[in-house]
Amino acid sequence: MTDAPFSAEGCPSGLAPPSGSDVTDPAPFVRRVGGQSRLSLSVRGAKCGGCMSKIEGALNKLPGIDTARLNLSSGRLDVSWTGDLAPRQISETVSALGYGVAPLDTGKGNDANRKDEQSLLLAMGVAGFATANIMLLSVSVWGGHGEMGEATRQGLHALSGLIALPTLLFSGRPFFRSAWNVLKHARTNMDVPISLALILAFGVSVAETVSGGEHAYFDAACMLLFFLLIGRFLDARVRRRAYSAARDLAALSNRTVTRLGADGSPAPARAEDVRPGDRILLAPGERAVVDMVIEEGTSEVDESLVSGESLPRCAAPGSQMLAGAINLTHPLTGRATAAAADSLLSDIGRMLEAGEQKRSTYRRIADRAVTLYVPFVHSAALLTFLGWWLSGTGLRESILIAVSTLIITCPCALALAAPVVQVVAAGRLFRSGIFLRSGDALERIAACDHIVFDKTGTLTLGTPRLSSTDLSPSVIADAARLARASRHPLSRALTAIAGPGPVASNVKEYPGLGLEADLDGAPCRLGSAEWTGATASGHTGASLFFARGAETPVELRFEDDIQPDAISSIAQLQKLGLTFEIVSGDHASAVEETARRLGLDHWTAAASPQAKVARLRQLEAEGRRVLMVGDGLNDAGALALSHASAAPGGALDISQSASDAVYSNGLASLPVLVRTARGAKSAMLQNFGFAAAYNLVAVPIAVMGFATPLVAAIAMSTSSTVVCLNALRLNVKEKAAT
Template sequence: MSALLLHDAEAAPATCKHCGQPVAAGGDAFCCAGCSGAYALIHELGLDSYYARRDADAGPVTSEAALALDLTDQVETGEDGVHCLRLRVDGLTCGACVWLIEAALARRPGVVEGRVNLTSRRLTLRWRGPAEAAGALAGVVQRLGYRLAQMDATGDKDPARAAEKELLLCMAVAGFAAMNIMLLSVSVWSGHAQGMGWATRDFMHWLSALIALPTVAYCGRPFFRSARAALRAGGTNMDVPISLGVTLASGISLWETVNSGPHAYFDGAVMLLFFLLIGRYLDSRARGRARSAAEHLLALGRAPVTVLGEDGVAHVVAPASVKPGATVLVAAGERVGIDGTVTNGASDLDASVVTGETRPQPVAPGAAVFAGMVNLTSPLRIAVTASGQGTLLAEMVRLMEASEQGRARFVALADRVARRYTPVVHTLALGTFLAWVFGAGLAWQPALLIAVAVLIITCPCALALAVPAVQVVASGRLMQGGVLLKSATALERLAAVDTVVFDKTGTLTLGRPELIPDARRSAEDLAFAATLARNSRHPLSRALDRAAGPGMPAAGVRELPGRGLELDTAEGTVRLGSRSFCGVVDADTGGDSTALELWLSRPGRAPVRFAFADAARRDAAETVAGLAARGCRVELLSGDRAEVVEDLARRLGIAVWRAGVDPAGKCARLAELRAEGRRVLMVGDGLNDAPALSAADVSASPATATDIAQTSADAVFQGDRLAPVLELIDTARGAGRLVRQNLLFSLLYNLCAVPLAMLGHVTPLLAAVAMSSSSLVVMANALRLSRGRP
């Protein structure tokens, strides 16, 4: 028996059986109650093979306490009595997660279908029976350790998705047509060399026309629409010469076919459409994926809030459905989900997201609180203020609208090129036609054929692919590094950046307190304090726990809201908490009185102080140095107090910093920098950064940022590191280089081919070869970006 026990102890894993995170030696097999529950549920359902099926290197399953969801208004009921619910799922790592969720749901009575989409991270649930089962079914998934969030109202009817599907259909049709016409064209071309009879050739041309004309009408729509919109607005874009080239080429080829002419450009016209549609589709897909990933992050960040109904019963609802005047409960450690006024309770709030200030702000009834603040010490009741003008959010939106107008003037490089290129090409074609008719005395039909050849040869196939091809590769590379690029022109704007402005709290720092190492404190003190702290979800307690590493919680600990933790031991009462709670009167705090602190008092011993600070991200100093090495000037703009900002700036090596700056002040500083001719990248995360983010030339924010900051940022980066900012600039600069190379190549190619076309030496064969080879060169050049540093 003892041998068996010994064996068991040895075999006890040093990692949690469910999530794989390290646990205390000799302790439980699980790191937390959430994991233990999930393991028990999986075991109970007979799905143990999940652990064998999942990827060994899959990230840990999240075990955060599940938040209740308000699902009642999300359930759709079909005519056949089957209810349908769509939800976002977070924490999916591989196919095993999909299998686990689907298999667990299939074991529930009444479930018709539970299907997880691993790509879009969505769960579609269909079941018979009461609609109220929604909560229970969602609970199954939550107990497995996955987080769920509600879908937005738009659901499947997203216009961007519909446009993408249309492009894919157009691409498929164009591909089919291009290949079949090419098959016919190859025989026509070889027929030219071997003396094919005119009847056979015309037959081939008629067949080509039969395929090409409907294809052009169907697949050209995206281009025709855009060209028409541009012309109506009095401008021109890349789609104008494309539409004109394709239409003219098809028209003149039909004319040739009717008149039994030797040359038809059906293959060129359709191939052009096919290549362009490939570029368009890839571009839209890359952007669509980044956008949906960003939306996914936002939806998960929107935690439901607890509303106290008139009957005194608490309901959990989505923040958007809370009505002004309602009373909301905010527990200690919870994030405030709405703007409002405190009606009951007194607590400390971490307002760093809103103001940039790291020191907790005491609040009492009557104080205004804003969404994003974290309630630190004791529960609060908040009356939701009327939305609209006068709220902080409305003020931010007003500032943002004012500052965004500057950015709207930015014109993408490709459009600038198109603006100059289009008139030149059209003049050339017209000149060629006139020169042949009046100069060389040619009949108007052959002259028009030559002019059309000029248009086809100069049709900006490579030019139109030059930018999207690079953009697709660049955004793919950034996405692998955890950076989501939301705006189409962000890369171009990023490439020109020479100044980077950082916000402090939550951007350069992690935005959560970390224990400051102190030589006067022994490791034993820390380990003991951590056994108490593990019983609490207070941010400072959790920081203590993180600093001490995995361990056992002490039993019998009482939490006194707003004061601290208490434990009765044989020697007397041990306390961990605020200065007054621990009875510390005047202690030496080592010179800084501003930091967050906890005290540990034990009977018969001197109290021990634990000081906390919002630590800088691990690679913040390296990133700042890396930016300087890339020739960027780094500035720090913070709403926090001067001494904190100065200290951080000194440690990270940032020479220029400003403290106590309000949102309008940040915008003003950015305007100042731009007036100096600098191109500014703003990196920020808070509500107070949102106007500055839209005022800068280009902006980025961490995935932990507030809704409004993420919405106004051009790029969102995930993870605890700041290195993605460097990656963003590097990739953008590499992409800028490749785009310029591509444009240069396309122009060079046109420079060589146009004289040939103007002289009438270009046949459909030559046009097809020139067009496809230039497109392939441009694509291949773009692919270089995916392989390491360009």
């Protein structure tokens, strides 16, 4: 975006930036990494791709700048440079562009976003209340047209003006403040013409009221403000929710660890203070926050959150343990292989930010419509004024006709075209147990033609179930006496079948192998085939073997059942023209078995978080638009970077935050989501098409001076009603589908 006059890519900032000497010096917040300086700033008011390119472009012109990246969802600006560049020069450069800037405070960021959202909600409520009251007065004026006395009409107009003035001053602040911020820096954005329309409509209405004219536009000014605030509020809420994914991951990463000193003494330390080579003590039940190599101890670790592997693995000296994994059974001592900022959790965090950045550049239907509508309408109004004025019509009449052109050109229908469809669609989905987390989710989901599924917890239940049917009750009871002493998922599945009961005494657990104890004088083992002396049977699912004394070990087979509605849901999605594949971190045999049972030909096993993202990028390069469905931390990066995404209600908070939709009624929710999204996109296009057609008819009428306020009001109300009724057709389709 250039510094030229109004660009269609301009966008509102809505917040007053500091200027000149008021800019806080960010020098104390600079981090030195090698020979490079790094700084994170919070930018207020950047809301579109044009703002992003303007800020990044200005910073890249500074001497020594290596990178300058702005995340629109969180407002975080990361700058790195080499040389003697003063940090204050960076913040002043951003401030000079008309944006607020301050050192990043992650603890206060969400509070500030919440306050902005609450402020917009209050402004919207005031505008809506004022609009309703002024419309009541306007109905009286319209109803008494030709019969109402001049004094009465003038009094009603004056009363409307008394309501409209404080409303515009209070509720119009986000637009007026944003317009002033950029105008004083000799720039412009979308809020400049919006503010101009509000001021002109109010000013002409005051002039008409004072001069005893028949027409006033206080109702139109407040109504336009109300609908604009609806869009601004929804946008603020979506941005705050988009920021929650990175915040949840930061909460997971910002933990303390037990670091061992040179003499072996333990001491607590912040995760961000850990450096490669530091020795870390990890207690049972504790989560690793840095990548490390085990040096002492043997234990089972649960890496399901980071790798997708459904069963724990044995961690022994020499093995690697990734950040995010949980130590289950015995203490472990390891040596950090990377700082917290370079761990797997940080990699996932960067994927989340990249996903938010990618989606923030997605231009919604409403955005595209506004970029065409606003220049057209305001150009038409300006040319109308010049044409009538130059033709000899008085200044007052020329302004009045120009303002009539602004008002009659259906701002209400345009403002409602997308929000009313989103509200109806969101309500329909909510009744189906689906919650939307993104403002443009419906449009992106509607465009998807391929679904990538995670396996564990998404296509399958995620909990193993004892599937062996030929076991005697005594074998199950004896094996359960050992299993009750373990936290292993297969042990818990066995005890769930056996029910409450006694625990064998003196049970010893050997990580990666199994359990051992004496039962009624006989030595018994429960664990792997190697541990019990059995021969593996080739079962594709998980197995435990139980051995009593010299008896032949008995195999206990487990399966992770697929979701009850998985097969029928995939069949419905196929009818909608979608294709599928599985990309899972689980081992190959488990993924292959799930794909076979669901009839899916394409699958990938043992996929790391980075491998999942790589697969998505490959599909994107092939021209596919992917809907990612997953529930684990290892899916968070893929969920954020896919074209659209969905997570089940039982997913991690981080995965839900990174998704566009969260569903609670199983995989049967996905066909409902896709059908609703496609219907909503169609309804939006129809609404914008109607608004465009209406304006093609209304603009010539207004330009020629034939539009009276009564006709304009009726036309605006009718167009808005048509748009709302068209959106309600989504509910009619829902009833037909059910």
